[in-house]
Amino acid sequence: MEIETKQENSVLVVKPLTHSIEASNSRQFKTKVIDLINQGNRNLVINLSEVNFIDSSGLGNMISILKLLATQQGNVVLCGIKEENTKLFHLTRLDQVFSIYPNEAEAFKFFSTKLTK
Amino acid sequence: MDNIVVKVVIDSQLSHLEPLRRAIHGICACKIENKEILSDIELSIQEAVTNVINHAYQSQPGHEILIIVSLLPNEITLEIVDSGLKNDKKTDVTQHKLAEIDITDIQQLPESGMGLFLIHQLMDKVAYTSLDGSNRLILHKSIITRM
Numbered sequence: 650m651e652i653e654t655k656q657e658n659s660v661l662v663v664k665p666l667t668h669s670i671e672a673s674n675s676r677q678f679k680t681k682v683i684d685l686i687n688q689g690n691r692n693l694v695i696n697l698s699e700v701n702f703i704d705s706s707g708l709g710n711m712i713s714i715l716k717l718l719a720t721q722q723g724n725v726v727l728c729g730i731k732e733e734n735t736k737l738f739h740l741t742r743l744d745q746v747f748s749i750y751p752n753e754a755e756a757f758k759f760f761s762t763k764l765t766k
Numbered sequence: 767m768d769n770i771v772v773k774v775v776i777d778s779q780l781s782h783l784e785p786l787r788r789a790i791h792g793i794c795a796c797k798i799e800n801k802e803i804l805s806d807i808e809l810s811i812q813e814a815v816t817n818v819i820n821h822a823y824q825s826q827p828g829h830e831i832l833i834i835v836s837l838l839p840n841e842i843t844l845e846i847v848d849s850g851l852k853n854d855k856k857t858d859v860t861q862h863k864l865a866e867i868d869i870t871d872i873q874q875l876p877e878s879g880m881g882l883f884l885i886h887q888l889m890d891k892v893a894y895t896s897l898d899g900s901n902r903l904i905l906h907k908s909i910i911t912r913m
Binding site for chain 1: 780781801802816875876880
């Protein structure tokens, strides 16, 4: 799975360039993101604007990333979730767990507020 | 439109899920134009067949999974048939406590086991039988037909 990254000060934007994060590739996604965390990145924006389909496996691996960052005083926010994927987050109540923003600009506002406190 | 039954067979490999999803989506789109219902069906079939591959067939390729799609006047049924290990959890949705978990405790959030919970949320009726070595998960979804 190809992932595009972009550093903005202390925030790393991670954008999976794939149409789906699901059972067949979600572990690969998690491994790549954990590598980025292990390189010292503690504040992540995951931009899901290219992803048309997410299943419970993809969701599970995002939870895994959230848990790892929580143990390292880090943060992960999601942005660009497509309409067809919002129901999955709602049914599992993960829309109450993750900070979710419509786009990268809004996600950066979360960090600019949080990191200046 | 007459009742239409379409059968699809895949091998027990996760890499076969995407073409399966696309096939099921295409078949159901002959009957449904509601995008939300199509998405519900697509996610449910993904979760159901992933469970068969990972649990019934223990992630081993080389086993057949049969999916029978029935386009009926007011509903679509999807039957997922395998001959792997029986999954007792499919008969008891109450085993899935996802809706009751304290979501403020991040470290307690489940990273797996959400598939069956989602299927029950997305489908109108779910049934599971296991008889003579054949496991059958039957999903029912009410539909809005084309005018």
